[in-house]
Amino acid sequence: NAGVTQTPKFRVLKTGQSMTLLCAQDMNHEYMYWYRQDPGMGLRLIHYSVGEGTTAKGEVPDGYNVSRLKKQNFLLGLESAAPSQTSVYFCASKGTSWDTEAFFGQGTRLTVV
Amino acid sequence: GQSLEQPSEVTAVEGAIVQINCTYQTSGFYGLSWYQQHDGGAPTFLSYNALDGLEETGRFSSFLSRSDSYGYLLLQELQMKDSASYFCGGLNTNAGKSTFGDGTTLTVKP
Numbered sequence: 001n002a003g004v005t006q007t008p009k010f011r012v013l014k015t016g017q018s019m020t021l022l023c024a025q026d027m028n029h030e031y032m033y034w035y036r037q038d039p040g041m042g043l044r045l046i047h048y049s050v051g052e053g054t055t056a057k058g059e060v061p062d063g064y065n066v067s068r069l070k071k072q073n074f075l076l077g078l079e080s081a082a083p084s085q086t087s088v089y090f091c092a093s094k095g096t097s098w099d100t101e102a103f104f105g106q107g108t109r110l111t112v113v
Numbered sequence: 114g115q116s117l118e119q120p121s122e123v124t125a126v127e128g129a130i131v132q133i134n135c136t137y138q139t140s141g142f143y144g145l146s147w148y149q150q151h152d153g154g155a156p157t158f159l160s161y162n163a164l165d166g167l168e169e170t171g172r173f174s175s176f177l178s179r180s181d182s183y184g185y186l187l188l189q190e191l192q193m194k195d196s197a198s199y200f201c202g203g204l205n206t207n208a209g210k211s212t213f214g215d216g217t218t219l220t221v222k223p
Contacts, residue, residue: 031209040121042200042213043156050208058210090155097209100146100161107155 002026006091006105013081013112021076021108023091031094032074033058033102034066036087043090049074050097081112115139115203117214124220125191133186133217135201143204145177145184146211150198160186161204188219196221 004025013019023032030051035043045058047066055066063085065077074093078085088109092102117137125131135145144163148156162168162177162184174187188195198218202211 033210040215042117042215043211045210045212048208048210056208059212092156094209097206098143099209100144100163100204101158102211104155104157107153 004091004093004103004105006089006108008108009106010109011111013078013110015082015112017081018077018079019081019110020078021089021091021110023074023076023093023105024072025074025091025093025103026072027093027095027103028071029093029095029103030071031097031099032068033092034064034074034076035090035092036060036085037090037107038087046076046089081110083112086110086112115142115205115212117201117203117212119199119201119214119217121215122218122220124222126222127191127193129191130187130189131191131219133188133199133201133219135184135186135214137182137184137201137203137214139182139203139205139212141206142179143206145175146202146204147173147175147186148200148202148213150200150216152197156200159199191221193221193223195219 034046049068052071147159160175198216
């Protein structure tokens with residue numbers, strides 16, 4: 001039972017490069033979220049999705065784009081990476097909006113140099 | 114929006130009891146959740162309070178007072194493996210989003 005899987009686990013980018021982070025869940029969940037976590041700080045919501053084909057902005061959406069073409073996958077894109085985007089990125093999912101438990105992936109550690 | 118405040122660090126000894134407080138200011142608040150995160154790992158769900166009062170799950174308990182905009186996580190019989198960061202999260206009625214505090218790093222000493 002895989003749960004929520006993120007790829008890649010680690011990545012180093014040069015400033016200006018682009019990349020896509022993939023989040024896949026096998027629990028048939030409707031709701032998916034992308035967070036970033038900076039040292040000593042909590043999780044800040046970047047973008048989220050309430051179902052296949054839908055996306056919405058969270059707290060800190062600038063510099064990121066997302067897509068949810070398939071229910072099980074939620075992609076986070078960085079079009080032109082900046083050092084300020086160095087962070088650990090977590091994906092989470094849950095079945096319904098009132099579910100109290102969100103399931104998190106293991107994170108992607110991204111460094112932009 | 115929501116904002117949640119919790120202490121940045123707490124230290125306790127093995128076998129002791131520790132309480133991690135969380136105060137919040139929020140609109141559209143549905144309930145308060147708690148997550149544990151070991152260094153380098155994923156946050157994992159511990160507890161949730163929708164109603165005022167105490168919820169107990171083994172060695173962990175969580176409390177909520179809506180009138181005081183306050184909650185806490187209580188960890189009993191501390192073990193070394195409890196050393197981790199603990200986050201409180203306000204669950205929002207809008208799309209089931211959670212807003213998290215900055216986390217409390219718990220260090221358990223022998």
